Amino acid sequence: MSGIRCRVFFSLLFVVLTACPALGAPPVKIGALFSITGPASFLGEPERNTAQMVVDEINKAGGIKGRTLELVTYDTQGDATKAVQAATRLIKEDKVVAIIGPSTTGDTMAVIPLVEKAQIPLVSCAAGIKITEPVKKWVFKTAQNDSLAVARIYEQLKKRKISKIAVLTVSDSFGASGREQLTAQARSHGIQIVTDETYGPKDTDMTAQLTKIRGTQAQAIVCWGTNPGPAIIARNVKQLGLNIPLYMSHGVSSKKFIELAGDASEGIILPSGRVLVANLLPNSDPQKKNLQKFVKDYQARYKAEGDHFGGHAWDAVMLLKGAIERGGDSPAAIRDQLEQTRNFSGIGGIFNYSAQDHAGLTMDAFVLVEVKKKGWALVK
């Protein structure tokens, strides 16, 4: 009798201990700023979901050195004012040791002065180059620089002996950043941009721009935008019977694009994080294991495809986890340890931070994929 009771007691104790390993020790508080609603919700929503999922997983597995993580998430709505308010709240009220996000370059630029002053490490999930160039002491980022994606495309164009292109970008911060990089790198890759067009994020018909492009010498079109614009462009290209290759950006590297563009997506080439083609990678690829796990977990929990935007948040949480494991949970130690991160296989690529590089990725972070039979194929 007492034996059973004892066993019940111990098994209960075991359950309690594994369930909350940090009994006594307060949780480590991490802040998160994502644009969960508003025009950039396509970034913020998967990021929020992923961050919460990873934190739950870490806690389930016993936390970090016996302490649980607590994630405090606020919505910035893609608005700089709200981002600043939320960041102030995270720093002053919630007293977090580090912040993940924001999702967009604009929001990130808005909160940088705050975190630099409060000396709280920030791991941004936005792609803009100016976030980490010049290097700011407390600011890191996980999203691949747009310049890397542009370089991938230009390399391919050179291989195909295409030298005259038309550029068609969306007039929001994603498109503006792409447009800047496309223009900046064209000369060094021997590429001439014959026409440079834009479209609005909510535009419903781009045949006018494409008709204009048809009248030029362009041998290929590079389009920079996020859904649904590029899908409409793909359909418009097909409608106009434009027979030149169409390149897209990593902004549409998800199944959603194929679903929206339908048949018109066939043959479109775009740079993407490896997450899209996790199953096609050779087993020797160091990222493969994490990628497959991320995709599987996300599918199981949210019944949706884990994309590389969510991957930015995955990387951010795991980078912080590593830093806290190595150096404890003071903001300064986290910052120093983040900077020491070497060879971390994340979703976005293999991260190597240093005092001179707070972006941490190389061109290898991108692979080129082509839409084939409503699926993805690696471009060699």
Added chain:
Amino acid sequence: METASQIVQYLLSGLSTGAIYALIGLGFAVIYNATGIINFAQGEFVMLGGMLTLFFLTDMNLPLVPAVMLAIFSSTAVGTAFERLAIRPLRNATPLSLVIITIGASILIRGQAMLLWGKDTHALPPFSGSDPLEIAGATILPQHLWIFAVTIVIIVASRLFFTYSIAGKAMRACAYNPRAAGLVGIDVRKMVLFSFVISSAIGSMAGIIVAPLTMTSYDVGILLGLKGFCAAIIGGMSSGLGTVIGGLLLGVLESLGAGLISASYKDAIAFVVLLVILFVRPEGVFKKTETERV
């Protein structure tokens, strides 16, 4: 030769976008003419049309025709509820509070749609294939023909309705002078309700036929609504040909502007045209001037 076919393509693209603006503009005009209200929530009915069709098609697994019917019916129900709950209780409201209330309603409807169906964009399959048709070196899609056809049907129908049917005449009387209309025995409140019914039905129809081209999501209503509004203003808020020509003009201007001047300022061109028209001829391009009543 090349430039000629380019121009044809600009015109054709412009006309097909313009037809969409015209349809949405008609919805604005119908309510305005019966009540003097500018319904800022009009764009949301466009969104509801597309999203509801999608909902009935994919979540309820209905065939296209019943899905479309149900979508129009449901959006009309929403329009009716809106009139009953938010417009009718307000008597003698100032234009300002009517503007605010309709903006509030549009935010509410949009928010509900986002919570119900998520933030993703969805594509509706085209009604009759996606093989482009060629006209004088330019191309359009079969779906564009649907848009033109529905626009024409709706114009003719509304023309017949407002000139020949008793209800249509009564609605025109209400627009002209609600008190006098009431005195001759017209149920003004019923006519107001009726105008919301017609307008939300037209709006949702517009949303349904454009969804295969433009995709649809919870927030498509904002910009489309604004453009439709421009069309109606250019057309002098007529619930007939004026608004249609206004919409087509707007579409062609945008398309030519994007092709020949600058795509970045395409939307700015539309609104500059709007401002100029408001400054020079606030009564619309095609309407005869009326003297202001005191």
Added chain:
Amino acid sequence: MTREKRKFLAFALFTLAVLIAPLFFQGSYLVNVMVFVGINTMLAVALNLLLGLAGQISLGHAAFFGLGAYLSGVLTTAYAVGPWSAMALSAVAVGCLSFLIGFPILKLKGHYLAMATLGFGIIVYILLNETVDLTGGPSGLSGIPNLSIGPWAFDSDEKNYYLIWGFTLLTMLLSINLSNSRIGRALRAIHDSEIAARVMGVNARLLKVQVFAISAILSALAGSLYASTMTFIAPASFGFNVSVELVTMVIVGGLGSIYGSFLGAGILTLLPEYLRVLQDYDIVVYGLLLIVMTMFMPGGLVSGIRRVEAAARAGMRGKDRTNA
């Protein structure tokens, strides 16, 4: 006590409350929130001059706010103009612009006016977005300097609180004086019946344009202050929805009431802080609030409070009577 004196006393009390408020939440993030409440109050009071006093709707006021912010931002970052001079220059520029467009725009009435101001707002928004070389485009403009007096820079929430609220209180004082003046009376006459006012010899058109310009200049000043406190600006903060938000603040607080504008701005700035619990639901609550407020409290919170007060008094009197 005369009415004038009572108004003065009320303002003095309000000023005192503003001055000592930070003592209660020192070091808290609420100081930061109160900075934005200050900016929004300034904007709402400015818009209320047009909406409440002159009875003219504007759905494009965020454009003036944005122009103020961007002119200051571009002048200080690209042309190395001092922050104070940049602020003055942008106010003058916006003043001229609003005076020029005021004449054709204010000729319109009701819905047409709403549409024209909306169109103007969208055009400005597109310009801010597209002139990438100047404004940095959609990804924003960073590195705007803080305002400073000598070596003393307004670089913390506490310092900015006093800077912003200093300007906001001045705006409120100006607005009180304006509505008590001859101009204020003439404007109210226009609000009630423009034709009657014109018959009485009021130059309605010029007056309306003047108020429009004052309102625009104050909004531009708020924009400059916003740019220098944030040190970063992006076009998204000056879009159509911001214009709608501003109108909502005025309506929720009460048309024509200066303290109402403060209440409206305060509630709409603080509300999201508490709606965060609701996550995605806040947009629905926001829409509902707009509808319910206009339907059931058309005079805004201020008149609502007055009505409750009056009802309570009537109730007390009733009780006295039964007791006797």
